[in-house]
Amino acid sequence: MQKQATINDVARIAGVSKRTVSRVINGSLSVGDTTRTRVEKVISELKYSPNTQARGLASSRSYLLGLIYDNPDALYLDDVQRGVLEVCSNLGYELVVHPCRYRSETLVQDCLRFMQRSKLDGVIVLPPVSESETLAQALKESGSAYVRLSSVALDEAKHIVVSDDRAAAAEMARYFAQLGHEHIAFISGPQRYKSSTERMEGFQLGLSAYGIKLQPDWIIEGNNTYETGIECARQLLQAEEKPTAIFANNDQMAAGVLKVAHSLGIKVPEQLSVAGFDDNMLASRVIPALTTIKRPVRQMALLATSKLIMSIENNDKAASNVAAKVAPTLVVRESTARVAGSND
Amino acid sequence: MQKQATINDVARIAGVSKRTVSRVINGSLSVGDTTRTRVEKVISELKYSPNTQARGLASSRSYLLGLIYDNPDALYLDDVQRGVLEVCSNLGYELVVHPCRYRSETLVQDCLRFMQRSKLDGVIVLPPVSESETLAQALKESGSAYVRLSSVALDEAKHIVVSDDRAAAAEMARYFAQLGHEHIAFISGPQRYKSSTERMEGFQLGLSAYGIKLQPDWIIEGNNTYETGIECARQLLQAEEKPTAIFANNDQMAAGVLKVAHSLGIKVPEQLSVAGFDDNMLASRVIPALTTIKRPVRQMALLATSKLIMSIENNDKAASNVAAKVAPTLVVRESTARVAGSND
DNA sequence: AACCAATTTGCCACCGGTGGCAAGTAAATC
DNA sequence: GATTTACTTGCCACCGGTGGCAAATTGGTT
Numbered sequence A, B: 001m002q003k004q005a006t007i008n009d010v011a012r013i014a015g016v017s018k019r020t021v022s023r024v025i026n027g028s029l030s031v032g033d034t035t036r037t038r039v040e041k042v043i044s045e046l047k048y049s050p051n052t053q054a055r056g057l058a059s060s061r062s063y064l065l066g067l068i069y070d071n072p073d074a075l076y077l078d079d080v081q082r083g084v085l086e087v088c089s090n091l092g093y094e095l096v097v098h099p100c101r102y103r104s105e106t107l108v109q110d111c112l113r114f115m116q117r118s119k120l121d122g123v124i125v126l127p128p129v130s131e132s133e134t135l136a137q138a139l140k141e142s143g144s145a146y147v148r149l150s151s152v153a154l155d156e157a158k159h160i161v162v163s164d165d166r167a168a169a170a171e172m173a174r175y176f177a178q179l180g181h182e183h184i185a186f187i188s189g190p191q192r193y194k195s196s197t198e199r200m201e202g203f204q205l206g207l208s209a210y211g212i213k214l215q216p217d218w219i220i221e222g223n224n225t226y227e228t229g230i231e232c233a234r235q236l237l238q239a240e241e242k243p244t245a246i247f248a249n250n251d252q253m254a255a256g257v258l259k260v261a262h263s264l265g266i267k268v269p270e271q272l273s274v275a276g277f278d279d280n281m282l283a284s285r286v287i288p289a290l291t292t293i294k295r296p297v298r299q300m301a302l303l304a305t306s307k308l309i310m311s312i313e314n315n316d317k318a319a320s321n322v323a324a325k326v327a328p329t330l331v332v333r334e335s336t337a338r339v340a341g342s343n344d
Numbered sequence C: 001a002a003c004c005a006a007t008t009t010g011c012c013a014c015c016g017g018t019g020g021c022a023a024g025t026a027a028a029t030c
Numbered sequence D: 001g002a003t004t005t006a007c008t009t010g011c012c013a014c015c016g017g018t019g020g021c022a023a024a025t026t027g028g029t030t
Helices: A007-014 A018-025 A033-046 A052-059 A074-091 A107-117 A133-141 A165-178 A194-208 A226-237 A251-263 A281-285 A297-313 B007-014 B018-025 B033-046 B052-059 B074-091 B107-117 B133-141 B165-178 B194-208 B226-237 B251-263 B281-285 B297-313
Strands: A064-069 A094-099 A122-125 A145-150 A160-163 A184-188 A219-221 A245-248 A273-275 A292-294 A329-331 B064-069 B094-099 B122-125 B145-150 B160-163 B184-188 B219-221 B245-248 B273-275 B292-294 B329-331
Touching: A007 A018, A007 A033, A018 A033, A052 B052, A064 A074, A064 A107, A064 A297, A074 A094, A074 A297, A074 B074, A074 B094, A094 B074, A107 A133, A122 A133, A122 A297, A133 A145, A145 A297, A160 A297, A165 A194, A165 A245, A165 A273, A165 A292, A165 A329, A184 A194, A184 A226, A219 A226, A226 A245, A226 A251, A226 B281, A245 A251, A251 A273, A251 A281, A251 B281, A281 B226, A281 B251, A281 B281, B007 B018, B007 B033, B018 B033, B064 B074, B064 B107, B064 B297, B074 B094, B074 B297, B107 B133, B122 B133, B122 B297, B133 B145, B145 B297, B160 B297, B165 B194, B165 B245, B165 B273, B165 B292, B165 B329, B184 B194, B184 B226, B219 B226, B226 B245, B226 B251, B245 B251, B251 B273, B251 B281
Parallel strands: A064 A094, A064 A122, A122 A145, A145 A160, A184 A219, A184 A245, A245 A273, B064 B094, B064 B122, B122 B145, B145 B160, B184 B219, B184 B245, B245 B273
Antiparallel strands: A094 B094, A292 A329, B292 B329
């Protein structure tokens, strides 16, 4: 293991003090041009790169960001992580991932400890953990930089990136209505999450514009997994009176609906329209391919990371206060069709 | 932001020197029992936890592990990451994720720089990056702790966790043969990866035991994505003479085969058997559910992480030299059946 | 009581950077 | 040319721990 060059080596060879080298590294303005180029030359010759631990110790910066989440869908997490990493690597940060338990009593403590232990410069918090106001409060009080991803605007513009799931769900409602569907069921996510209630309310609101009302027994709560999608679909499709369209809170559950419909010999989309939410990889793989709402996950991740780094480097001074709101969009594929017998 | 307690605070309050506190933290033997308990009491009262940067600076340990990969399947990465994180959090390590480009000329440099910059204690390398011998060599020479995940035993037992993909593919061959298939096609992964050639060779070997030979034009190379799965399937299924069974190098491509078969009106499994490799989430979601090979990804991740940490903490002395080999297993679902007209 | 070995504890330098301030240097003003 | 001003650069302490070694304590022996 060849020994790593230190700032002292650079200083000695360049014939300056290490303080000056430090200035060059950090892009300080007050370094003469000739000195700067000389130092830079030595730095690249020695392939010197500063020791982040020492740097962190002296300046309380680590160039480490954290990603906090609780058991998200693999595909969602992957999208987010890719986006975050892209920005990180461009801007010289590394990413530490940290799963945690949203419903644990020690959530706040756990997250703060994580930040402190690893001396993170900031964290990005994913849903549903992002919905915890106590955590957000604790982060704010501890003076940490953070950004939340959410489908509801539950924080100052500086700390949040929101997607308008409510409007997107309303758009799906309109689409269903225009296909002539009136007997519509909704498989919701856990009602304790705002992201779930937002989508449900948006959907209901959208339908009501067409005079359609979701029957209470056609609103079933799943937990966003494929398995509960199957359970919920069974309840709906084995009943006497069946809906002609089902909107599921995400693609996983919609895939479950497809499976059940297939096993019951119900043809999609001829006899039943099915739609999901997310537009992850699964949506295009299943047969028939799912009509769904595309969430711009990657874009949210990019935005969030940029905001976060901006707020870190500006030492939290305004600037990044631009609202970050993204709009999910309807993607029509094969799993939805005009209701049988209708010709609107 | 309440100020963080330091080792000096603990030392002062406990009435000992900070060196002693340090000893207590690191579980050194030579601390008297009474002193130890006193110090521990103060530590917990102050909720003191050592500054990892300072600790790292002084002892060149960071309690940070790295995960190095190149554009893996989202589902695979998620499985691995979950497994790794589980062990990490149990043993007090954090995980830094690091995507990179396997085929880049600067791969080695990039990875070493990553390790050095973040002062990682060790890294876990996923396929296909794990197949790079130059990287492995560089890691070894730099004295870094590392573990590779692979489907071929290309390193000392200490540094690798292997899955026997060859044997698994052979088992799939036997299964196909016993179903009476003789006209069999194989959609391979990129032939530049050993994991791909291993599976192909295993499959061919398995078939040859039954006197079946893969025709050269029924071996098509994809790149493990759904899209190339579709392209390859088109070639196979739009030809004059069609295979009765297709084995794809992974589930993504197998899903592509299902899609093409469906669009061509070819019934699976009645007219065509399809199998994949991985057994990821997708395999059970598609219709019909895929027969596939289950890779014990999670188990590999757990093993790899344990090995890595063991080698770090033993300062690389033997001990972790147990061979770590896992066996993928055949999972039969709905996409495969006895060949039409056969009754073996 | 004196001595010795083993165990426990403390002191100080050091890891590799950055912050604050003083000193040095060059350009601008009178 | 002397003085002020602005800009560069260097010095030293410090961030919060750990390593090596010396000092102090303990307990058992003779």
